[in-house]
Amino acid sequence: MANAAWVFPGQGSQAIGMGADLATVPLAQSRFAEAESVLGWSVLDVVQDAGDKVSSTLYTQPCLYVVESILADVLKENGHSPAVVAGHSLGEYVALYAAGVFDFAAGLSLVQRRAELMSQASDGMMAALLGFDADELTAKLEATPGVVLANDNNPGQVVISGTPEAVTAVMEGIKAKRAVKLNVSGAFHSPLMADAAATFEAVLEPVLFATAQVPVLSNVDPAPATDGAVLKQRLVQQMTGSVRWREITLALPGLGIDTVIEVGPGNVLTGLTKRTCRELTLVNVGNLEQTATLAS
Structure with a gap:
């Protein structure tokens, strides 16, 4: 699928059991082990917790990042690649990882800190x-x-x-x-997140952002970009800025995209895209079986 955009959902798409079927894949086993060494806890244990631990912001964001990153890696291992990438809120971190802007562990460390800051935001x-x-x-x-x-x-x-x-x-x-x-702890993507955003900017500053291998459409600016410095600055603005998903979707046909593949649990982005650009072909890849059945 040479003309496919890969899009990655954010918080709200999590589900108990998501990603558990990936545990049989050697690549995924390696990633889950690496994630545990970064996080200090097991993603597989959290996603399979019957008490819905995965829906706590502190765990939701790292778990989504890990599961979606593994799905992207499996797709690439199967010979697939995106023409452009984008992610909704937290999903933008997976998009940047999929585009080669930073490595798996660096992205996960950022997401863990982001989740901590956002879970502490009690105002709004x-x-x-x-x-x-x-x-x-x-x-x-x-x-x-x-x-x-x-x-x-x-x-x-x-x-x-x-x-x-x-x-x-x-x-x-x-x-x-x-x-x-909405059942969230704070006023995300608003000026009320300014203190958290300032703290997070200092966390982001020393992290190297490489040139993206494919264009990235960012939440705060849907114009495609590959420059690492530009993509980092857009991520700095993301915590207080608006997620311009409608504009991202509308930009895809003009970039030659005819297929949108939602890589992650659920079909939230598929539903949003369907109502914005009816001419796009929509595909969901949320589990191991769907990575295997994706047409070449």
């Missing part, structure tokens, strides 16, 4: 809005201090983030088919 609130008037929402956001557009997912689905009072005011102040408060 996020909510998903579905079925709304875009102009009405834009006007309400502009008129309401303390709330921003966090995820511009597709024309009919967004996430807002900010202070509880401001988010509630927007939820109650516009007409929407659904408005749902």
Whole structure:
């Protein structure tokens, strides 16, 4: 699939048991062992915990990174490669790994620290809005201090983030088919994450970002880029910036992409893409069987 984009989902796509079927693959066994040496705990133990430990932010982000990275590695081992990559929020780290910007352990160390900082963010609130008037929402956001557009997912689905009072005011102040408060610890992708972002920037600073082997479409800037310094700066901005997923999706046909492969558990990004660019062929690769059945 020479004209395929690989996209990687973020927090919210995790599921109990995800990636456990990969444990029979030698490549995956090596990665799981390497991850345990970095994290100090077993990804396989966490994803198979019946109490849904994997849905705690502290564990969710590293587990998603490890499982999605292994799936990407298995696809490459089977002879597949992407033309471009992108990831939704946490998924951007996997996209950068898949593009060769940093190695597996370096990326996992970043993700672990990111998860720690985000799990400690107790201020703020996020909510998903579905079925709304875009102009009405834009006007309400502009008129309401303390709330921003966090995820511009597709024309009919967004996430807002900010202070509880401001988010509630927007939820109650516009007409929407659904408005749902999200079960997260803080106001991710908003200015309320500024302190965490400043701390994380210092963590990012010494990490070498190599030139990407394929173009990366970043959350805060969907223009394709390969320069390591540019990609690092975009990642610095990601924690407080909006996830511009709708624009990423709309950019794909213009880059010659005809197929989008969602590499990771679930089908969240597939659903978002379907509503934005109907002409794209959509494929899910979330388990070992699907890596083997992907057409050449």
